[in-house]
Amino acid sequence: MDATTATPSLRRHSLDVVLRHAWRVDAFTASDVIAAIGVTRSTAIDVLDELTARRLLSEMPNARAVGEYSKGRPARRFAFRPDVGVVVGVDAGRGHLTTTVADLRGDTIATSRLTVDPERDSPERRRRAAEATVDATLTRARRRRSDIVALCVGVPAPVDRAGRSPVHHDRFWERMNPGFVDTFSSWSPVVRVENDATLAAVAEHARGDAVGCDDFIALLAGERFGAGIFVDGRLLRGKHGGAGETVAFDRVRGVGGAEGLAPRCVAAARAALASGALPADSPLRDLDPDRIDAKTVLDLAATGDAGALAIAREVGAALAGVVGIFGSLFDPDRVIVSGAIAEGADPIIRAAVDALPRAVDLPAPRILASTLGADIVSIGAVAAAVDAARDNALDLPLFAPTADRARA
Template identity: 30%
Template structure:
């Protein structure tokens, strides 16, 4: 059996301390010793190492005795790295930039044709100046503009983009096109060239599931399915705490399910849902949920998107009731509890995971 080398042990201890500082905020050396179970010399060495590496800094003092180093509070150097999450939807591009601690430092929005931003001046971002010769918006330019505005001059370490469509896990690009105005072949590579930083593309519902798992209705559940009920309909699958994409990125494409001659996408999308009473809507949603439960037995189905959030506990309860009639597998059904844009939050969280692994080790 192999044992950890001294260098590996130091790296493990450093990451343990950094994760505690991210989770709990500034801590003193004695607090780090208590939480990690490490010895006084080991904690002293790792603090010195992390300070010298520009990863942590003294942020203040704690307690009545302010004379010794034990009273110093150490925290993550927030500006050590910045990441961007990008939500590219059919109506707008939304961007959030966060520092390495996860604190938001900038946001930006660029409307696309059909968006809700109203009239756009031709020379403004999203206006005629950002359209190609075909009249389609220059989506790459809009993403670049929004990222630059949100970053406010800060260098970015990682950018994660969420968008509709199947993302091939092997290539990291869309398997086929989507209906986002201006999206075309080579979009991802063009964005990478323009931004000059690592850029990752992910299906938007998968990113919403990341947010739901970290801070929403699925927090604490290693197995669940997020049903996305919005202008588009789909699902994301999380099993054993890991996002499951499938061979081609198509895991969870429940919107294609046939429901009495029509696809599920067409019978429960946001526009149709607004015209249905809650009982009929629940019945239709349960058809899709039943397919997921039958194959995966996740134990938890979360209803997300505009329809899922608006329906809340009442809609979730009715879907659960219908599921009990259809399936013997016990399944909880909950409405999404992620506040704000779940896709954007999932993109930022995914970008932070990548940046922290690279910088913290």
């Protein structure tokens, strides 16, 4: 490789590593960059000046001015500018659309939520609804479309590397992902569309129980099972985006389908009520079968109700089967039960932990309840948008050097 090709490559590498350092820290000096990254002082200063010209950094009052330096030449101080643009995360669930506008570090500025009727859904209605929620949230955040650096949409469908979903026999995936990558291509210079369970895994890796973990499964477990899979520090996707699809559970003895923990709790409670298997003192005996929900069952299990605990053990055995499958296929360190159901899932998880050694030959993964709550897909969408913004910032016209922007 000759100098004419090596120099731009080295320059780009230096810009990238310094920007990544700046993105995750507060105010810093050239010496901090040198210590953290290992570039020379001249390179550090040169790169910091260019990133400042690109508006990604701002120069702060020097160290002497803020009382951190008393002798010699005062050090120049810099800070990343998270407010120079915004990212947008959209959780486009089956019955809702939740949009978050955040700064470039992922700190929320504004959020909007729209309930949609899945029975009256269509690709065109879903596109219009998504556009409306993003516009409304930008207005609430006092930002414009031109401020968007990256946008990520999470959908309950497989998504390939290009952001598109395969054709499904009943067109469900087409309704859930009606070409969002095209819908928002004129809104944002970077558009990322992902499966919702994949974004749950992104959220766990960024802010949850998988920070620093390279091998884990984020198991969305509410209405249906869906899995976001990290192996060797990388998200698994598959050719059509179906790496975490769970339709194969229909053929697994002891699991019996892709239904999540919530409908399993309800079905088990109704069966116990109908058969008379519930203890005489269980409050579940007094409930209308049509009004039983998972939260009630799990709340009673948490109080020690024997009937609800028996239901949790039954559902926990099925969860152990699910975890055993993922444990055998991917050898994760942990499986994180995610989504709104996680808040009350401890009785199910305890039962699954007891049953798990019989379901896997490898060392059993830990089973944890996520702490990120019902908004985990939104959290993951914002985190994925931040990742996309960071990965692409140096190539975006918004952050081109001043002279290049003037020529454009």
